[in-house]
Amino acid sequence: MADPLAGSPPDPDRPDREAAEGQPGGRDFIRSIIADDNRSGKHQGRVQTRFPPEPNGYLHIGHAKSICLNFGIAAENPGGLCNLRFDDTNPIKEEEEFVESIQRDVRWLGFDWGDRLFFASDYFEQLYEWALVLIRKGVAYVCDLSAEQIREYRGTLTEPGRNSPYRDRTVDENLDLLARMRAGEFPDGTRVLRAKIDMASPNLNLRDPVMYRILHATHHRTGDQWCIYPTYDYTHGQSDSIERITHSICTLEFENHRPLYDWYLDQLEIFHPRQIEFARLNLTYTVMSKRRLLQLVNDRHVQGWDDPRMPTLVGLRRRGYTPEAIRGFCDRIGVAKFNSTIDMHVLENALRDDLNRRAPRVMAVLRPLRVVLENYPADLVEELEAVNNPEDPSAGTRRVPMARELYIDADDFREDPPKKFHRLSPGAEVRLRYGYIIKCERVVKDPATGEVVELRCSYDPETRSGSQSTRKVKGTIHWVSAAHAVPAEVRLYDHLFLKPDPDQAEAGQTYLSNLNPDSLQVLTGCQVEPSLAEAAPESRYQFERLGYFCVDPDTTPGRLVFNRTVTLRDTWAKIEKSS
RNA sequence: UGGCCCCUAGUGUAACGGCAGCACGACUGACUCUGGAUCAGUUAGUCUAGGUUCGAAUCCUAGGGGGCCAGCCA
Numbered sequence: 001m002a003d004p005l006a007g008s009p010p011d012p013d014r015p016d017r018e019a020a021e022g023q024p025g026g027r028d029f030i031r032s033i034i035a036d037d038n039r040s041g042k043h044q045g046r047v048q049t050r051f052p053p054e055p056n057g058y059l060h061i062g063h064a065k066s067i068c069l070n071f072g073i074a075a076e077n078p079g080g081l082c083n084l085r086f087d088d089t090n091p092i093k094e095e096e097e098f099v100e101s102i103q104r105d106v107r108w109l110g111f112d113w114g115d116r117l118f119f120a121s122d123y124f125e126q127l128y129e130w131a132l133v134l135i136r137k138g139v140a141y142v143c144d145l146s147a148e149q150i151r152e153y154r155g156t157l158t159e160p161g162r163n164s165p166y167r168d169r170t171v172d173e174n175l176d177l178l179a180r181m182r183a184g185e186f187p188d189g190t191r192v193l194r195a196k197i198d199m200a201s202p203n204l205n206l207r208d209p210v211m212y213r214i215l216h217a218t219h220h221r222t223g224d225q226w227c228i229y230p231t232y233d234y235t236h237g238q239s240d241s242i243e244r245i246t247h248s249i250c251t252l253e254f255e256n257h258r259p260l261y262d263w264y265l266d267q268l269e270i271f272h273p274r275q276i277e278f279a280r281l282n283l284t285y286t287v288m289s290k291r292r293l294l295q296l297v298n299d300r301h302v303q304g305w306d307d308p309r310m311p312t313l314v315g316l317r318r319r320g321y322t323p324e325a326i327r328g329f330c331d332r333i334g335v336a337k338f339n340s341t342i343d344m345h346v347l348e349n350a351l352r353d354d355l356n357r358r359a360p361r362v363m364a365v366l367r368p369l370r371v372v373l374e375n376y377p378a379d380l381v382e383e384l385e386a387v388n389n390p391e392d393p394s395a396g397t398r399r400v401p402m403a404r405e406l407y408i409d410a411d412d413f414r415e416d417p418p419k420k421f422h423r424l425s426p427g428a429e430v431r432l433r434y435g436y437i438i439k440c441e442r443v444v445k446d447p448a449t450g451e452v453v454e455l456r457c458s459y460d461p462e463t464r465s466g467s468q469s470t471r472k473v474k475g476t477i478h479w480v481s482a483a484h485a486v487p488a489e490v491r492l493y494d495h496l497f498l499k500p501d502p503d504q505a506e507a508g509q510t511y512l513s514n515l516n517p518d519s520l521q522v523l524t525g526c527q528v529e530p531s532l533a534e535a536a537p538e539s540r541y542q543f544e545r546l547g548y549f550c551v552d553p554d555t556t557p558g559r560l561v562f563n564r565t566v567t568l569r570d571t572w573a574k575i576e577k578s579s
Numbered sequence: 580u581g582g583c584c585c586c587u588a589g590u591g592u593a594a595c596g597g598c599a600g601c602a603c604g605a606c607u608g609a610c611u612c613u614g615g616a617u618c619a620g621u622u623a624g625u626c627u628a629g630g631u632u633c634g635a636a637u638c639c640u641a642g643g644g645g646g647c648c649a650g651c652c653a
Binding site: 027028032052053054056087089090092093146147150151154155156157158159160161188189191192201202203204205207210212213214215229231232233236252253254255256257258259277279284290332333334335336337338339340341342343345346349350352356357361390391420422423431432433434435437465472473474475476477478542544545546547568569570571572573574575 | 591
């Protein structure tokens with residue numbers, strides 16, 4: 001079966017709210033700034049953004065917010081462009097694997113950077129030339145202080161720093177030393193190149209920040225060509241400048257660095273992008289920092305970067321999330337400078353919205369309970385017509401086989417039903433979805449354990465779906481034919497953490513103490529309708545009344561494995577819980 | 580005990596000195612062969628105190644609360 005919900009590019013006709021609201025500023029403060037710049041002709045109407053990840057880990061839902069913002073803004077503006085640039089200035093942490101996974105993930109999300117794939121490492125030579133310029137201007141110097149000494153000289157948040165004894169070296173001496181640093185004459189950590197700004201600045205980033213450090217490490221792209229590497233702070237602003245980025249959008253923690261980026265750009269007298277900071281995404285019941293995600297993977301709290309419980313894009317993808325749902329979520333949460341935390345249910349509802357419209361419906365029984373229809377002919381098999389998607393008539397119908405022996409979900413039977421329970425119980429009636437009304441006549445129990453093992457029921461032949469029958473019953477349940485159903489494994493997921501804020505841990509404990517021990521529940525012996533036998537990995541379905549499920553890549557020809565992506569909204573669960 | 584930034588219904592987010600709005604949630608009800616979806620309705624807010632102004636969520640001052648910064652990480 002073909003994947004009915006493969007990722008597709010963003011709909012170019014997607015109405016952007018700017019038009020919808022008739023607002024000149026539009027939608028969020030960043031778009032307002034850009035609209036203002038367009039009106040004033042600041043960049044002759046040119047809009048160019050960039051998404052600048054470091055290739056040292058997998059992308060997560062927080063990155064998706066940034067990707068949707070940067071690529072989204074480019075798409076909304078005539079001629080707008082968004083570059084993909086890897087900020088690969090630290091060879092020790094970066095790997096080709098991540099360069100590839102990041103590109104896969106951005107593409108999967110539905111965005112395209114055309115021929116504008118860039119690497120900060122492509123600018124190493126230019127950055128070096130600019131370092132020479134700054135030395136010649138007398139605003140950069142080689143410093144022989146150790147890392148520890150530099151820290152001491154930097155001062156503290158409340159006390160000014162002290163000038164390095166190497167601060168007043170001559171231009172020639174600095175030029176010579178930097179050349180020799182580059183030539184590999186000095187061991188790691190023995191010297192750095194620093195900007196000469198202000199050791200008393202209240203902004204610590206301006207206290208003679210390091211521009212280059214000696215690192216005899218092999219870079220994933222430049223190999224052993226360099227043994228000195230520019231710091232991120234010395235690289236980022238100029239990389240944006242080289243790419244003629246008009247609006248350099250980044251997260252709040254870089255706000256304090258903006259004066260430094262401005263300083264480099266002004267000293268160098270090169271194109272000056274405007275940096276705008278926004279609040280990064282926080283989500284309840286999960287963690288988002290690369291450090292923690294890495295720890296969850298390395299310490300085997302999850303099964304890998306693509307574990308369906310992870311907030312990584314590969315994890316969400318394997319869980320069954322669609323690119324459209326993630327984009328819809330990013331649209332919905334807005335962009336601001338307030339440090340907020342979004343409820344996980346907002347993400348889940350964005351998913352339900354998308355899947356509801358598009359996911360084909362099927363029937364599947366997670367915890368099978370055998371039902372025998374005593375008055376149904378033993379050799380009869382009927383083909384019942386079932387609607388594939390009530391939200392989308394063009395999805396058509398399919399045939400579902402029905403016979404004397406069925407499975408229903410154990411949850412749909414209660415021997416001693418609570419009030420308002422509209423499902424099966426001794427003597428009660430329900431409708432089988434697309435089939436007949438049945439009545440529970442008798443309960444068969446295991447004499448040893450007392451466990452209910454089978455229901456003996458009767459069916460009313462006059463009540464077949466589509467017939468003239470006017471009989472109504474309160475409940476409709478899903479089912480499969482025992483003889484035709486296909487066995488499957490189903491993996492149920494819950495929040496990775498027990499608390500909305502996993503950092504809210506007991507004294508002496510870390511966020512790891514809040515890990516949810518039941519975040520994964522594996523159900524074997526599930527029974528799904530036969531149309532699912534050939535379902536392809538990643539294809540997504542609604543199991544009626546249960547939720548959305550997708551085929552896990554662990555699926556092999558003889559073994560179907562589904563992930564529960566998200567449950568349906570469950571009003572009954574709410575009623576039962578509150579009483 | 581320094582500097583920068585932030586604070587609007589439960590959660591997010593608009594309102595650019597002029598009617599505090601939207602989304603999601605929650606709660607009602609309608610409809611329903613998915614206790615789904617859909618539809619209708621209800622709920623609830625400008626951190627505090629001063630000031631400027633005809634008029635303040637918006638500007639100013641002070642206070643409160645929160646975030647970031649002392650990597651040769653990004």
